[in-house]
Amino acid sequence: MGKNLKIVVILFVSTLTLWIVEEYLLDKNYMGYLSHLVYGYKQIPLFKVLVYIMTSFLSFVVIVLSLFTKNKKVFFFFISMVSIAYLVDIIYLQVMGKVFSFHDLETVLMEMDKFSLVVLSTFSNLLIKSLVYLGIGVLLVILLRFYIKKHHFFISTFLVMAMWILSIGLAFGIYVKTAGFSNKVSTPIAMIDTILYKLYIDPYCGKRKSVTKSCGVSKINHIVFIVDESISAKYLSLNGYDKKTTPFLDSIADNILNYGFISSGANGSASSNMILMSGITLDELPDRSYKALKVPNIFQYAKKVGYTTSYISGQTRELQNYMSKYDIDTIDNFFKTDYTTFQLQKTPEKDIVDEVLKQINEHNKTFMFIVKRGAHFHYEHTYPQNNKVFSPTLKRDEPISLYNKKRVINSYCNAILWRVDGFFESLYRELHLDSRNDTIIIYTSDHGQSILENGTVATHNVSVNPNPSQGIVPLLVMPSSLDILHNKKVLKNHYTHFQLFPTLLWLMGYSDLNHTIFDTKISISQVFFSGDLFGRAGTSKTEISYE
Numbered sequence: 001m002g003k004n005l006k007i008v009v010i011l012f013v014s015t016l017t018l019w020i021v022e023e024y025l026l027d028k029n030y031m032g033y034l035s036h037l038v039y040g041y042k043q044i045p046l047f048k049v050l051v052y053i054m055t056s057f058l059s060f061v062v063i064v065l066s067l068f069t070k071n072k073k074v075f076f077f078f079i080s081m082v083s084i085a086y087l088v089d090i091i092y093l094q095v096m097g098k099v100f101s102f103h104d105l106e107t108v109l110m111e112m113d114k115f116s117l118v119v120l121s122t123f124s125n126l127l128i129k130s131l132v133y134l135g136i137g138v139l140l141v142i143l144l145r146f147y148i149k150k151h152h153f154f155i156s157t158f159l160v161m162a163m164w165i166l167s168i169g170l171a172f173g174i175y176v177k178t179a180g181f182s183n184k185v186s187t188p189i190a191m192i193d194t195i196l197y198k199l200y201i202d203p204y205c206g207k208r209k210s211v212t213k214s215c216g217v218s219k220i221n222h223i224v225f226i227v228d229e230s231i232s233a234k235y236l237s238l239n240g241y242d243k244k245t246t247p248f249l250d251s252i253a254d255n256i257l258n259y260g261f262i263s264s265g266a267n268g269s270a271s272s273n274m275i276l277m278s279g280i281t282l283d284e285l286p287d288r289s290y291k292a293l294k295v296p297n298i299f300q301y302a303k304k305v306g307y308t309t310s311y312i313s314g315q316t317r318e319l320q321n322y323m324s325k326y327d328i329d330t331i332d333n334f335f336k337t338d339y340t341t342f343q344l345q346k347t348p349e350k351d352i353v354d355e356v357l358k359q360i361n362e363h364n365k366t367f368m369f370i371v372k373r374g375a376h377f378h379y380e381h382t383y384p385q386n387n388k389v390f391s392p393t394l395k396r397d398e399p400i401s402l403y404n405k406k407r408v409i410n411s412y413c414n415a416i417l418w419r420v421d422g423f424f425e426s427l428y429r430e431l432h433l434d435s436r437n438d439t440i441i442i443y444t445s446d447h448g449q450s451i452l453e454n455g456t457v458a459t460h461n462v463s464v465n466p467n468p469s470q471g472i473v474p475l476l477v478m479p480s481s482l483d484i485l486h487n488k489k490v491l492k493n494h495y496t497h498f499q500l501f502p503t504l505l506w507l508m509g510y511s512d513l514n515h516t517i518f519d520t521k522i523s524i525s526q527v528f529f530s531g532d533l534f535g536r537a538g539t540s541k542t543e544i545s546y547e
Contacts (some may be wrong), residue, residue: 008069014064015057021137022060022187023215026089026099028243030056033184039516043048052184055170059185067145068155078164085188087134094126095345096458099187102194102537103463109198110270110320122378123457125399127387147486158363168254172196192295194451203534204290206322211296218509224366225504227273228420229315229374230460231263231445233408233474234546235416245416247475248425255434259475259517263544264447265528268461271372271533272446272497273321279501281528286535293322298504302367305508308332310359310366312350314373321371322533334357337373348422349373349444353430360431360439367508372423374445375415377459379408383418390414400487405452407475409476412451433479440482440507444497445473445526462532468544471528473497475517493546494522 022028023321028153033543034053066078070356079536089099096104120127154250171185172193185193212227238246238253246330249256250334265282269378274280282394299309310333313320317336319328328334341352347353375382380396380410391411394400424443447460450467460470477485502513515524526531531539 001097001535002149003153004065006151007155010144010148010153010301011061011068014067017062018060018063018186020152027183028095028099044522051170055167055174056184058163059171059189060168061164062160062221063186063188065155065160065163067141067148068153069157069160070154074157074161075145078160082188083134083138085191086137087130087201088191089187090130090133091127094130096455096456096462097125098454098462098464100191101463102197104147105194105198106271106532107268107461115542117459118376118381119380121397122400124397125401127456128416139437142340155176168192168196176200197536201536203322205326206294208300208330209294211298211300213301213505213510215301215305215509216509218307218365219507220438220482221365221439221463223302223307223504223507224370224439225368225500226370226372226441226443226478227276228372228443228445229269230376230447230449230472231374231416231420232449232451232469234469235413235449236296236420236474238476239474243413244273245413246424247417247420248421248428252428252434255481257477257480257488257490258492259477259490259495261472261544261546262444262475262495263442263491263497263528264445264471264473265497265514266529266540267466267534268324268445268530270321271448271529274323274502275497275529276535277321277323277327278370279505282496282498282525282529282541283543285529285533286531286539287533288535290534292533293324297327297330298369298501299327299367301505301510302508303330303332305365305510307365307367307508308359308363310335310355310368312352312355312368312370313337314349315371320540347426348418353423353427357428357430367504371446372419374419375412375449379411379415382415387418387422389417400452400457402452402455402457408451412449428478434481436479437482440484440544441476441478442503443474443476443478443502444500448472461530464540466530466540466542470530471542471544472546475500477517488518489520494526497528498524 018031023030063082064189066075066082069075082125092098092100092104167189175193175197212422229516235241236246237244238249260295265272277297278295279298280292284291289314302309309331311331312335314337335355349372352372356368360366377400378397380394390413390520392412393414394404413522433439447457448470450469451459453467462470499515499517503516503518506513506518526544528544529539529541529543531537
């Protein structure tokens with residue numbers, strides 16, 4: 001067998017092996033993708049079908065071609081880049097049940113400063129497992145490289161680099177044309193194009209439109225809207241959970257309008273918070289025109305009717321949840337908590353409680369949007385160890401796994417007891433809420449939690465076909481003794497985040513509003529959105545269930 005023929009055989013067998021590894025081990029479903037192209041070519045021009053197939057095939061060929069370059073520096077550069085890409089995909093498959101996507105890149109960039117170290121401790125077992133898988137792959141690559149080097153089966157470095165550029169360019173063109181939906185190429189090429197796409201198509205960033213809606217008289221002076229973090233409605237004893245996770249709330253249940261299990265806007269923090277701030281509806285998602293970033297936000301509506309507006313952040317000292325400097329311009333008071341261990345052990349979110357009291361005491365009319373620190377993993381980091389009521393629990397930095405589900409749930413329940421019930425005990429009593437008629441509190445969470453359900457460890461933010469529990473959150477309104485809440489009826493387990501924006505406007509005095517939580521008839525489905533809010537990658541809509 002001639003030298004060139006041997007190179008072709010090695011190239012073909014290695015490319016086929018790589019394709020099979022991604023197809024079955026990374027669950028890429030290339031077979032389904034190719035079948036769709038072949039059987040659907042009447043709807044897609046044949047020329048495009050051939051380009052898509054060629055691009056997918058070429059993306060695997062260039063990976064293997066990197067082994068044949070004689071230049072050591074080029075070889076190590078390509079192999080290092082390829083190894084990192086596969087490691088990321090393996091990790092995401094282990095944790096999220098799917099490979100890395102544009103939506104995941106967005107999440108990493110927005111929340112890396114808050115949760116990078118926590119992720120490492122929470123999923124360290126899966127990170128180690130992923131490194132072992134990668135190590136096996138790298139070992140096989142090194143053996144093949146030795147064989148190629150021994151027999152001098154080298155290919156021009158210029159040709160290898162040219163093929164890489166061609167593959168990246170073709171795949172990126174398809175990515176741009178199809179918003180990532182048809183980007184069925186090898187992991188390293190997909191990773192590069194995902195980063196390029198992020199640089200290419202950042203969302204709108206500019207001034208919001210002005211409020212044009214007419215308004216009447218505000219129904220209440222102080223509106224405290226609290227969006228907690230990672231709180232599942234089903235783990236609240238107020239909603240019937242068997243562990244006493246909310247004893248204080250249980251004791252004042254008669255003064256709470258409890259809406260039971262409601263659906264969040266999305267199963268990720270950024271999307272849910274932007275939905276709540278902008279009032280965008282489920283029918284308008286995915287928001288490819290960036291309407292959520294252009295329409296008047298909730299603060300603009302509040303300011304128009306004379307409220308002093310506050311954004312109180314208990315999670316980060318930076319802008320978050322797709323907010324920009326133009327949103328800050330619409331807010332009178334941007335309060336960032338100084339989160340420390342000391343404060344954690346003293347009183348849950350005491351700085352937030354103090355800020356709420358301050359705003360109410362200093363202003364006649366206030367609207368406060370509070371993004372609270374809640375029960376995000378690692379759960380053992382969210383409450384002081386001397387407040388451990390439910391046990392046994394995880395250790396401080398013990399990884400989450402399917403083998404310690406009961407202890408994970410106990411850790412989560414302790415977080416609920418401290419972060420939710422303890423917070424409300426402090427807030428309710430400091431505000432003397434049982435004797436006030438000028439202040440309303442509306443409480444929900446950004447998204448729910450899937451705690452080791454269906455064999456996966458992902459708790460939330462899965463972009464496609466997520467567990468319904470990722471969209472189940474609480475909704476509490478208090479005190480129910482308010483005059484404006486007199487005779488308001490609650491039909492439990494029938495509401496959604498998409499009703500909260502019009503509800504807030506109704507409290508502010510705006511009229512002609514549909515789908516508030518005080519409507520006598522409910523005509524909106526309990527469905528939450530997942531994936532990229534602006535439709536730049538895969539998305540889905542999931543109806544919640546209570547099983």
